[in-house]
Amino acid sequence: MISLHSLAHLRDLPATTWDALVADAQPFLRHAFLTAMEDSGSVAPDTGWAAEHLVLERDGEVRALLPAYRKWHSFGEYVFDHGWADACERAGIAYYPKLLGAVPFSPVSGPRLLAADPAEGALLLQAIPEYLDKGGLSGAHINFTDPALDEAMAGLPGWMERLGCQFHWRNPGYRDFQDFLDRLSSRKRKQMRKEREQVAGQGIDFAWYRGDQLSEAQWDFVYRCYANTYAIRRRAPYLTRAFFSLVAERMPEAIRVVIARQHGREVAMAFSLVGGDSLYGRYWGCLDEFDRLHFETCFYQGMDFAIDEGLQRFDAGAQGEHKLIRGFEPVITRSWHYLCHPGLRRAVEEFLAQERVGVRAYAEEARGMLPYRRD
Known part of the structure; x- marks a missing residue:
């Protein structure tokens, strides 16, 4: 017998059961990372993120999973549908709550549907429209998908593909x-050599740490830097201080933090995760302003690290054309959207068809701006 239900707390499912279906080496999908989000209060109903992870069982055995959240806003997603929500409000259509299949606050492409058997994963996807109807949800959105899920979604009725563009750095073996x-x-x-010299000329050097090599006082510093990135924009940070301690405790081997010091005083940091052949830059912040420090801490230090560790890819985060001129190549990202309201679905489908053309053209144009020699 096959059944579909949801979990309000990921800790209610054993880590061994969840992680057994995480075939990819990407750290964001691990039970440790997602429960740190929940247990720290970073992801919770009072922040507009209620965990609603979908679980497909066959005869009482977990066979497929989708990390998902019931949401009452569109912040922290990095696939921007605020315009759709505004249009719904003007038309008197309820856009929230919606179901989001994603890793919170993490615009990193990777597996979203976790299943040992693709056929059972397909059963979970096929059950989503009925689940939305019963749950009073306006639609479902699965962000930053991998090619396997893209292929599965392409044949499902009602689902719409959306494209985006990020910039990733490749290490062919430098x-x-x-x-x-x-x-x-x-x-x-x-230009790049000069930027690095400018940072060094300000008396700034760098040290890298694993998650288990930082003291709580240093994690306090990391969080102050992270929170300051939001404070200067007059926004509250998405993550709580507790998240950093929890994730460091639960998966220290995947965490890398680089700290910048000026004459021995800590002034900036970048928090990254390592998985498989990739380095994922996630959070950055500084307590003082220094010329070119952002580029050095977030880009050049990560490139150095990837080369030293033999990592093939450096994903330094969403957006930022300033990455392009530093050798980060355009990469197409995908998300999939199912909207229950027929009129809204038709309007969004027309919009996405035009947007896809624009995104592909933008990525192609960006590729022509890369700084690599053409000889």
Whole structure:
């Protein structure tokens, strides 16, 4: 017998059961990461994120999973549907609550549907429209998907594909940072070298740490930096201080933090995760302003690390054309959307058809702006 139900707390499912279906090496999908989000209060009903993880069981055995949340807003998603919500409000259509299949606050593409058997994963996807109807949800949105899910979604009625563009850095096997610079045009090579020299000239150096190598006082510093990134924009941070301690305790081997010091005083940090062949830059912040420090801490330090560790890819986060001129290549991202209201679905479908053309053209144009030599 097959059944579909949801979990309001991921900790109600054993980590071994969840992680057994996480075939990808990406750390964001691990039970440890997602429960740290929930247990720290970063993801909770009072922040507009109510965990509603979908579980497909066959004869009482978990066979497929979708990390999901019932949401009453669209913040922290990085696939922007605020315009759709505004249009619904003007038309008197309820857009919230909606169901979001995603990793909170993490615009990182990867598996979303967790299933040992693709056929059972397909059963979960096929059950979503009825689940939405019964649950009073306006629609479902699955963000930053992987190619396997893209292929499965393409054949399902009612689901609409949305494209985005990010910038990722590839390491084909550089010997060192100079080897990378040698692949660039002369002007860009000089620019990057000058930027790194400007940071060093301010008396700033860097140290890298694993998650279990930082003291609680250092985690306090990391959080102050992270929170300051939001404070300067007059916004509250998405993550609580408790999240950092919990995730460091539960998956320290996946965490990397680089701390910038000026004459021994800690002034900035970048928090990253490592999984498989990739480095994922996630959070950054500084307590003082320094020329070019953001580029060094968030980009060049990560590139150095990837080269030293033999990692093939560096995903430094969403958006930012400033990555492009530093060698980060355009990458198409995908999300999938199912809207219950027929009129809204038709309007969004027309919009997405035009947007896809624009995104592809933008990515192609961006590729022509890369700083690599053409000889």
